[in-house]
Amino acid sequence: MAQFNFIEAYKELQPTADRGVVEWRNASFAEIVKNINWEQIVDLSRLAFNLPYDAKVYEDWFQKPLHDTDAHFFVAQDAAEAGRVATLILRHFASQGNETACTTALIALAASFAGKRSALDNGELVNQSRDVVTAAAKKGAMTAPSGKVALGKAGDLSKLKTEMTNGFDAARAAPFIEAAVQDLRDSSAAAVKSLSDAYLALRHDNLRLAEEVDMLWWHVGDWSNVLDVPRSGISKKSVGLVSGVDLGAMVRFSPGPYGAYGILKQSLGKDHDKATSLTDAVAGLDGAQLARLTFDKAPDVFPVLTALRLAATGGDWAERFAKIVPSAASEKLTHFELATQAYRERVALTNVGMAE
DSSP, X not given: OOOXXXXXXXXXXXTTOOHHHHHHHHHHHHHHTTSOOHHHHHHHHHHHXXXXXXXXXXXXXXXXXXXXXXXXXXXXXXXXXXXXXXXXXXXXXXXXXXXXXXXXXXXXXXXXXXTTSXXXXXXXXXXXXXXXXXXXXTOOSOOXXXXXOOOOOOXXXXXXXXXXXXXXXXXXXXXXXXXXXXXHHHHHHHHHHHHHHHHHHHHHHHHHHHHHHHHHHHHHHTEETTTTEEXXXXXXXXXXXXXXXXXXXXXXXXXXXXXXXXXXXXXXXXXXXXXXXXXXXXXXXXXXXXXXXXXXXXXXXXXXXXXXXXXXXXXXXXXXXXXXXXXXXXXXXXXXXXXXXXXXXXXXXXXXXXXX
């Protein structure tokens, strides 16, 4: 994927912006991305998708760099501009081509609620995120290095050796010995790194293969690991949601195997394309089931996990959900779309460290 260019991307969104403003935004962007954590990436998705937000959350790490270059900028008063900058930061991280990119893309897709919401860039962030997740998940081939692990080529110490041989004394012997030892250390370090890379690649491959095998057995066994009951015993209007959470919990490496989507679709059978809503799906679960599906740290940019958390507290949760997560309450999805949404949210939750 091509390297992200903030200035170019910003000018596409704001073609009439003054050159000075573009330079201010670029300088602020460079400062913000230096030291950003997953919680802040989640916060950026609120701005990017125009969701309710608390301006105080952004004061130090987001507003300050922007305000330092533009004294007129305030997050509370410039929601649209804050959203554009946030969207471009997410696109920057989604373009990195690594696991950070996958997790960022999953967060963006989760915040988009199955693509029903668009970020403040005419859909580019959602499309890019979908491409990133699909490309990464399709990499099913083994990635471990196939070459032999060997010591590096020895350095040329002939000059030092000749000098020591022609006149053997401490002054000539010491440099030769030091150079020989350092050469051995460098070669050993290179071999250890090569071996470590091979081991980590093999470990990653084996864990990913184990995830795929676990998912296949999950499908064959007709068993919900999260609820500890047969999937066939779960309410039909809720089984897609539960299945997505089940499979998402199995993933340790973002974004998970591409085959997960096929397994989800297959597990839903002929009902996979029938329309439903998130509130209906959650309403089909009883209190004990909701308690098993709840994550207290799940942010409100994840609609499915937020609905489950609110429903577990009882009362008129749907009304509270509609206020916290606008539009998601009544939005119609297919069972497969809802299952995919739940899966992505659950995978992202693990990757950002909020699944404990």
